[in-house]
Amino acid sequence: MKLDELDTPAALIDVPRMNRNIERMQARMNALGVRFRPHVKTTKCLEVVRAQLAAGATGITVSTLKEAEVFFAAGITDILYAVSIAPSKLPRAMALRQQGCDLKLVVDSVGAAGEVAKFCTELGETFEVWIEVDTDGHRSGIAPEQDALLEIGRILHDGGVRPGGVMTHAGSSYELHTPEALAALAGQERSGCVRAAQRLRDAGFPCEAVSVGSTPTALSAGKLDGVTEVRAGVYVFFDLVMHNVGVCSTDDIALSVLTTVIGHQPEKDWVMLDAGWMAMSRDRGTSKQALDFGYGLPCTLDGTPLTGWVLSSANQEHGILSPAPGTRQGQHLAAHLPIGTKLRILPNHACATGAQFPEYRALYADGETTVWSRFHGW
Amino acid sequence: MKLDELDTPAALIDVPRMNRNIERMQARMNALGVRFRPHVKTTKCLEVVRAQLAAGATGITVSTLKEAEVFFAAGITDILYAVSIAPSKLPRAMALRQQGCDLKLVVDSVGAAGEVAKFCTELGETFEVWIEVDTDGHRSGIAPEQDALLEIGRILHDGGVRPGGVMTHAGSSYELHTPEALAALAGQERSGCVRAAQRLRDAGFPCEAVSVGSTPTALSAGKLDGVTEVRAGVYVFFDLVMHNVGVCSTDDIALSVLTTVIGHQPEKDWVMLDAGWMAMSRDRGTSKQALDFGYGLPCTLDGTPLTGWVLSSANQEHGILSPAPGTRQGQHLAAHLPIGTKLRILPNHACATGAQFPEYRALYADGETTVWSRFHGW
Numbered sequence: 207m208k209l210d211e212l213d214t215p216a217a218l219i220d221v222p223r224m225n226r227n228i229e230r231m232q233a234r235m236n237a238l239g240v241r242f243r244p245h246v247k248t249t250k251c252l253e254v255v256r257a258q259l260a261a262g263a264t265g266i267t268v269s270t271l272k273e274a275e276v277f278f279a280a281g282i283t284d285i286l287y288a289v290s291i292a293p294s295k296l297p298r299a300m301a302l303r304q305q306g307c308d309l310k311l312v313v314d315s316v317g318a319a320g321e322v323a324k325f326c327t328e329l330g331e332t333f334e335v336w337i338e339v340d341t342d343g344h345r346s347g348i349a350p351e352q353d354a355l356l357e358i359g360r361i362l363h364d365g366g367v368r369p370g371g372v373m374t375h376a377g378s379s380y381e382l383h384t385p386e387a388l389a390a391l392a393g394q395e396r397s398g399c400v401r402a403a404q405r406l407r408d409a410g411f412p413c414e415a416v417s418v419g420s421t422p423t424a425l426s427a428g429k430l431d432g433v434t435e436v437r438a439g440v441y442v443f444f445d446l447v448m449h450n451v452g453v454c455s456t457d458d459i460a461l462s463v464l465t466t467v468i469g470h471q472p473e474k475d476w477v478m479l480d481a482g483w484m485a486m487s488r489d490r491g492t493s494k495q496a497l498d499f500g501y502g503l504p505c506t507l508d509g510t511p512l513t514g515w516v517l518s519s520a521n522q523e524h525g526i527l528s529p530a531p532g533t534r535q536g537q538h539l540a541a542h543l544p545i546g547t548k549l550r551i552l553p554n555h556a557c558a559t560g561a562q563f564p565e566y567r568a569l570y571a572d573g574e575t576t577v578w579s580r581f582h583g584w
Numbered sequence: 585m586k587l588d589e590l591d592t593p594a595a596l597i598d599v600p601r602m603n604r605n606i607e608r609m610q611a612r613m614n615a616l617g618v619r620f621r622p623h624v625k626t627t628k629c630l631e632v633v634r635a636q637l638a639a640g641a642t643g644i645t646v647s648t649l650k651e652a653e654v655f656f657a658a659g660i661t662d663i664l665y666a667v668s669i670a671p672s673k674l675p676r677a678m679a680l681r682q683q684g685c686d687l688k689l690v691v692d693s694v695g696a697a698g699e700v701a702k703f704c705t706e707l708g709e710t711f712e713v714w715i716e717v718d719t720d721g722h723r724s725g726i727a728p729e730q731d732a733l734l735e736i737g738r739i740l741h742d743g744g745v746r747p748g749g750v751m752t753h754a755g756s757s758y759e760l761h762t763p764e765a766l767a768a769l770a771g772q773e774r775s776g777c778v779r780a781a782q783r784l785r786d787a788g789f790p791c792e793a794v795s796v797g798s799t800p801t802a803l804s805a806g807k808l809d810g811v812t813e814v815r816a817g818v819y820v821f822f823d824l825v826m827h828n829v830g831v832c833s834t835d836d837i838a839l840s841v842l843t844t845v846i847g848h849q850p851e852k853d854w855v856m857l858d859a860g861w862m863a864m865s866r867d868r869g870t871s872k873q874a875l876d877f878g879y880g881l882p883c884t885l886d887g888t889p890l891t892g893w894v895l896s897s898a899n900q901e902h903g904i905l906s907p908a909p910g911t912r913q914g915q916h917l918a919a920h921l922p923i924g925t926k927l928r929i930l931p932n933h934a935c936a937t938g939a940q941f942p943e944y945r946a947l948y949a950d951g952e953t954t955v956w957s958r959f960h961g962w
Contacts, residue, residue: 213672213676214670214962216962247900269900269901289846289901289902290846290856292592292844292846292923292924293923294592294844294924295591314847315847315848315918315923317918317922317924318846318847318923321923343852345856345902345904346856377899466670466671466672467670468667468668468669469692469693469696469724470695471718471724474721478668478724480670483867484647484939485962487866488865488866488868488933488936489861521723521755522625522935523625523667524667524724526723540693540695544695545670545671545695545699546670546671546695546699555866557900558861558866561940562939565961582942582960583942583943584593584594
């Protein structure tokens with residue numbers, strides 16, 4: 207189907223832009239001499255992940271066991287499940303391993319390490335477990351100098367579990383917006399993770415993998431000495447939050463929501479769209495940044511931003527498009543954007559917007575589209 | 585499966601609470617002498633809708649054509665599609681009608697009415713169309729006294745389309761929090777919609793249905809003279825936003841997200857959960873209300889609120905539970921809520937949280953659960 211024949215709302219992937227984003231990241235990783243393990247939580251889409259692997263990625267990162275199961279069933283075996291494992295999920299993780307999946311788990315506490323060790327001992331099986339390191343205080347992990355790091359190493363080792371490496375995610379990079387600050391955080395992410403690995407090795411525990419990353423730090427790191435691999439997810443689509451962080455332009459954003467004008471409220475200068483928050487998601491990530499895009503930046507059907515307009519509000523299936531302050535349209539609204547006009551909205555956060563759709567429409571340079579399915583749930 | 589055997593995160597429906605909510609609303613509607621047409625966009629779940637119909641509901645309201653298609657396939661024929669129709673969706677809507685679905689469309693502009701009339705004329709077919717009336721300025725609709733109301737009536741009539749009624753949704757009720765303000769808005773919603781119907785009838789156009797509603801106004805209306813039916817959606821589950829509006833207690837909230845403790849950051853008093861925004865949604869509806877619940881209110885496994893705790897932050901698959909200011913836990917955190925502890929989180933907005941899951945787990949009084957599937961997409 208051609209772009210203008212699609213029903214709305216629809217999640218469009220601009221395939222040339224996506225391929226450019228994939229090439230950009232992989233070229234950087236190659237130049238820095240590290241492996242690249244894309245985080246597939248952004249897309250949950252086999253066609254996208256195949257393009258990442260074809261470009262040179264080594265294995266994948268997942269945020270749920272369902273992602274691990276779906277991608278393993280598609281033939282991908284090198285999988286890092288990058289969320290500290292809940293004890294009740296261990297049988298499901300072991301089932302994957304027993305089927306031949308090289309699934310690596312993550313822990314960031316003595317308690318979780320103990321649960322994994324106990325499970326393995328009781329079953330007479332093993333896991334490869336990576337330890338999550340906290341390098342920026344934004345979420346999870348053990349700080350590089352904490353005693354608990356070596357205690358976890360010991361618990362895993364004594365329980366017959368293989369401590370395969372360390373991983374960190376400097377998620378506070380999303381709060382930055384200058385190249386200098388991003389480069390500094392990338393340096394901090396690298397040095398903290400390398401230091402944690404060194405402490406484990408010095409204590410006699412194996413620690414082969416040193417895995418770092420977030421999209422902003424991956425695109426800002428000056429050197430990655432001691433790092434073996436980088437992880438990043440949202441770079442494949444980019445979004446308005448990443449635009450504000452400063453690591454992409456709006457022309458790089460490969461995900462957009464196709465929508466139709468369904469009404470007008472001329473007194474308020476509102477254009478009503480059939481893309482509400484069910485399509486865009488409730489993500490308002492740009493609300494804390496210098497440039498607030500509301501629920502998204504509207505573009506014409508060919509992808510050109512409608513400068514001066516913003517998706518200012520959203521109900522479940524209604525989006526409200528408003529002009530910037532000082533640019534009233536009034537009674538011209540209906541003539542300017544008549545009922546039935548199709549637009550594309552660039553999202554705040556590609557991971558959240560993609561998740562609202564059971565499928566993407568991959569859009570090629572010639573205007574043709576095909577369905578790429580996306581899965582949902584845990 | 586029993587509640588404590590479920591994998592996490594999972595969307596739980598407390599069936600006794602849901603049934604109580606359904607009975608409460610239906611009893612009110614019966615007492616007010618109006619039909620009740622529940623909005624199924626909240627649940628998109630056949631088992632829930634069957635319980636609403638069994639309690640006395642007459643027909644359903646939908647927000648997408650997919651909802652109409654799925655519920656029509658399940659035998660429900662009286663369906664109001666309550667979003668102004670996009671012209672490109674008319675063939676899909678007509679296909680439903682030709683299969684015997686009593687699908688009613690909505691328009692709120694001269695432009696959309698013209699598109700429907702043109703489509704019907706060209707095809708030699710007809711639709712029943714309701715006109716959306718704006719009674720509180722919050723979103724869509726034609727104000728009761730606007731000239732466009734009668735112009736739309738005429739366009740539909742001349743195009744061989746049946747103007748079947750008027751409908752309004754006083755969605756600004758979500759911004760209120762006193763019984764007096766809610767009752768006043770319910771009165772305004774009623775009188776504006778009845779007035780619009782009267783103007784259409786006085787001009788010679790049929791206008792049988794007078795349809796009003798939102799959960800807060802439906803539960804606050806003192807009288808509904810002239811109204812033929814009420815619509816409401818979120819009342820079936822309720823949520824923290826509705827709690828703050830004042831139309832339910834936390835004990836009425838029938839939807840919760842089951843989650844597991846996966847880590848601790850004692851220095852920050854954070855308990856890490858495996859329910860992030862992918863499970864809770866990005867909805868922060870209570871952020872603009874008097875009581876901000878963050879991403880949700882945690883409860884123990886039996887549903888008792890964990891007073892003084894809040895889901896303060898969320899990443900994709902990580903939730904961060906924090907104690908209220910002044911109630912530090914520090915090193916006691918891991919003992920208080922150890923790794924593996926299961927909790928339930930009451931959501932800000934049930935419509936948004938439900939949409940994150942491909943299925944619900946219906947939870948009965950005896951602790952047994954069954955799967956109720958939920959659909960996704962358009």
